[in-house]
Amino acid sequence: MKRSRLGISIITLIMVMVFHNWTAVPSLAETDDEYKVAAYDVTVVLNRDGSADVREKIDFTFYDGFNNIMIPIARNEGEEIEINHVYMQRKDKLIECKRLMAGQWDAEVFTGTYSVIDEPDHVKLKIYGSFYRSFGSVTIYYKVKNAIRRYRDVAEYQRTHIPKLWETRISSINIAVRLPEPAGSDEIAFWFHGVFVGAKELIYSQIVNFNVPDTVPGEYVETRIIFPQSQVPDCPVTDDSPNRSRIIAEEMEYQASDKADLLEARENAARRAGQKAYYERMRLRARNALSILSIILTLAAAYYILFMQKKLRHHKKKPIPDVFRDIDRLDPAEVRMLVANGRTGARAMLGKLMELTARGVIGLGTRRGLDNKVRFTFVLPGRPGNLLLNQADSYFIEWMTGLSPSNHEFDPIQLLGFMDSEEKAGTLKAAFDGWVLRVKEAYHGKNILDGSIVKYRNFGIVSGVLLLFLGLFIPIAFSVAMGYLILPSGFLLLTYSLRIRKHTEYGTEQHRIWKTIRLRIRKRTLTRDALPEWMRSCPALLGYGVALGIENEIARWIATSGQNYHDSGDCPICAHFQTGEPKDHGLDRVVKNTLSIMDEAVSSVQDA
Structure with a gap:
C-alpha cells in the first residue's frame, strides 16, 4: 500500500502544479493585446x-x-x-x-x-x-x-x-x-x-x-x-x-x-511590456515542463501497461490440461460472456434453457410451425430434480414463467410478440438486462481481484483520468503536439485499467479453457469422458455448444455418439429425436430454427 499511496501523492502534486500554472499564467495572458x-x-x-x-x-x-x-x-x-x-x-x-x-x-x-x-x-x-x-x-x-x-x-x-x-x-x-x-x-x-x-x-x-x-x-x-x-x-x-x-x-x-498623462501612459506601456515578456518566459517554461511531463507520463503509461500485462498473464505459461473434469462450473451465459467479449444475446438464453433442462428444472418439447419448421419448447416448472438455484437462475425461471402464465410452457415464438410496440420491446429488454446483470454479478463473485491487483487498477484509473485532463488542457494553453501525445495515452491507460477485471488470473484461465474446449470439439479431439460430469448429458452439451457457437458440431456429435453413450430414455433430446415428430428433422436444424427465432426477438429490442 505504501507504493500506491506514494503514486497517489505524486499525482496530487502534479495536479497542484498544473492548477497553479493554469491560474497564474492566464492572469498574465490578460495583459497581452488581442x-x-x-x-x-x-x-x-x-x-x-x-x-x-x-x-x-x-x-x-x-x-x-x-x-x-x-x-x-x-x-x-x-x-x-x-x-x-x-x-x-x-x-x-x-x-x-x-x-x-x-x-x-x-x-x-x-x-x-x-x-x-x-x-x-x-x-x-x-x-x-x-x-x-x-x-x-x-x-x-x-x-x-x-x-x-x-x-x-x-x-x-x-x-x-x-x-x-x-x-x-x-x-x-x-x-x-x-x-x-x-x-x-x-x-x-x-x-x-x-x-x-x-x-x-x-x-x-x-x-x-x-x-x-x-x-x-x-x-x-x-x-x-x-x-x-x-x-x-x-x-x-x-x-x-x-x-x-x-x-x-x-x-x-x-x-x-510636464505632460504627466503622456509619461504615465508610457510607464504603463513599459510595465505592460515587462509583464508580457515575463508571461512569455513563464509560458515557455511551463510549455517545456509540461512537454517533459507529457513524455514522462506517456512512457510511464506504457511501462504500467507492460508491467500489468506481465503480472496478469504470467500464468499463461501454465499448460492447458488434457482433460477438463475438474474445471469450475460456469453457467452457459457466463461462458458466452467469456468467449464473446462480454456479449450474451439469444445464445446465452438458449444455452441456459438447455442447461436447466439437463438439471431437470424444466422439461423439453418440440413444436412444428406454420412454415413446417420444428423448434424447441420448454415446460415450466419442469420435472423434479436439482432445484438449488442461484439468484440469476431464479430470476430466469420467473421471467420464463411470466411469459407463459396459462400453460406453463415457454415457446420461443412468444418472444416475437414483444416486437409489436416500443412499450413491449422495452419490457422485454428490461427483463433481459435484469437477467444479464445477475449473471454478471454471479461471475464477478468468482472472478475477484486480489488486493495487489485492485491497488494497481485504482492507480491506473486515476493516472488515466489525469492524462486525459492534461491532454485536454495542454493543447488549449500550451502545446497542441504534446497535448495530443498525452490524450491517446490517457484514453488507453484508462480503458485498460477499467478492463483489468476481465484479465484476472481466474478470468484469463477460464477464457483459455473454454476456447480450448471449443477448438478441440471442432477438431473432434475431445471425448465426453474428458469433460466434467455436469456437462456430459446431451442437453447440457448442446447448451454449452450454443454458448460457444459450435451447436452444429455438438448436434452431429450427439447424433453419432448419443446412443452409444447412455440410454436414450434418460435423455430428453435423444428420446424426442428417436420417437417424436422431429425424428425426420436433424437436431442441428431444430437448434438453428429455435436460435433464429430467439435471436430475431432479442436483437430487435436491444435499442428499445
Whole structure:
C-alpha cells in the first residue's frame, strides 16, 4: 500500500502544479493585446467651404480570428461626420461594406457590414466581417463638416486623428493634410499633440505631413494647422477677431507643460511590456515542463501497461490440461460472456434453457410451425430434480414463467410478440438486462481481484483520468503536439485499467479453457469422458455448444455418439429425436430454427 499511496501523492502534486500554472499564467495572458494596429495612414483634403474629406487606411495584426472591429472617430464641437464608404480587405479582394439597417441581424451581417454609433464627442464605427488571423485591413472614407474654424487673420484646422479610445499599440502613423491652396512657409504653422516622438514637415507648400512611430494606450495624436483664411472663402467666420497670437501662445504653453498623462501612459506601456515578456518566459517554461511531463507520463503509461500485462498473464505459461473434469462450473451465459467479449444475446438464453433442462428444472418439447419448421419448447416448472438455484437462475425461471402464465410452457415464438410496440420491446429488454446483470454479478463473485491487483487498477484509473485532463488542457494553453501525445495515452491507460477485471488470473484461465474446449470439439479431439460430469448429458452439451457457437458440431456429435453413450430414455433430446415428430428433422436444424427465432426477438429490442 505504501507504493500506491506514494503514486497517489505524486499525482496530487502534479495536479497542484498544473492548477497553479493554469491560474497564474492566464492572469498574465490578460495583459497581452488581442490585436495591434500595424499601420495607420490618414489623408485629409481641406475644402474651401471648411469641410474635410478624410481617408483612413488601417492595417491590423490579429492574434486570433475576429468577426468585428471598432474604430473610433473623434468629433469636435459643432462638427458633423458623414460616413461615405467603408471597405475591408478579405484575402486579395477589397470588399465594400454595407451599412446595417435598423434591427438587421441575419446571416449576411458578417459578410461585410458596418454600423455607426453616435457619441457626444466621437463616432464609433463598428465593422463586421471575417478578419483572418494575422492580418486585416480596413479603409474608411468620410466627410467632416465644419472641420475648419475661420478667424480674421488665420484659419485653423485642429483634429484628433488617433483618439485615446484606442486600447492597443498603434504603429507607423502617417497623417497628410492637404490645404486648399499652396502658401508660403511663413504663413503656415503646424503642431501635433499627444506623443513625445514624431516628425512634421511641409512639402510642396501645400501638404503638411505628420509621422509618429507609434502610440500606446493613453496616448493620442492631435494635429493643429493654421494657414491663410483666404483659402476658405466659403467657410463661415467663427470669430471676427485675430487669433494667431493666441494659438501660438497656447502651443508654447503646451510645449512647456510636464505632460504627466503622456509619461504615465508610457510607464504603463513599459510595465505592460515587462509583464508580457515575463508571461512569455513563464509560458515557455511551463510549455517545456509540461512537454517533459507529457513524455514522462506517456512512457510511464506504457511501462504500467507492460508491467500489468506481465503480472496478469504470467500464468499463461501454465499448460492447458488434457482433460477438463475438474474445471469450475460456469453457467452457459457466463461462458458466452467469456468467449464473446462480454456479449450474451439469444445464445446465452438458449444455452441456459438447455442447461436447466439437463438439471431437470424444466422439461423439453418440440413444436412444428406454420412454415413446417420444428423448434424447441420448454415446460415450466419442469420435472423434479436439482432445484438449488442461484439468484440469476431464479430470476430466469420467473421471467420464463411470466411469459407463459396459462400453460406453463415457454415457446420461443412468444418472444416475437414483444416486437409489436416500443412499450413491449422495452419490457422485454428490461427483463433481459435484469437477467444479464445477475449473471454478471454471479461471475464477478468468482472472478475477484486480489488486493495487489485492485491497488494497481485504482492507480491506473486515476493516472488515466489525469492524462486525459492534461491532454485536454495542454493543447488549449500550451502545446497542441504534446497535448495530443498525452490524450491517446490517457484514453488507453484508462480503458485498460477499467478492463483489468476481465484479465484476472481466474478470468484469463477460464477464457483459455473454454476456447480450448471449443477448438478441440471442432477438431473432434475431445471425448465426453474428458469433460466434467455436469456437462456430459446431451442437453447440457448442446447448451454449452450454443454458448460457444459450435451447436452444429455438438448436434452431429450427439447424433453419432448419443446412443452409444447412455440410454436414450434418460435423455430428453435423444428420446424426442428417436420417437417424436422431429425424428425426420436433424437436431442441428431444430437448434438453428429455435436460435433464429430467439435471436430475431432479442436483437430487435436491444435499442428499445
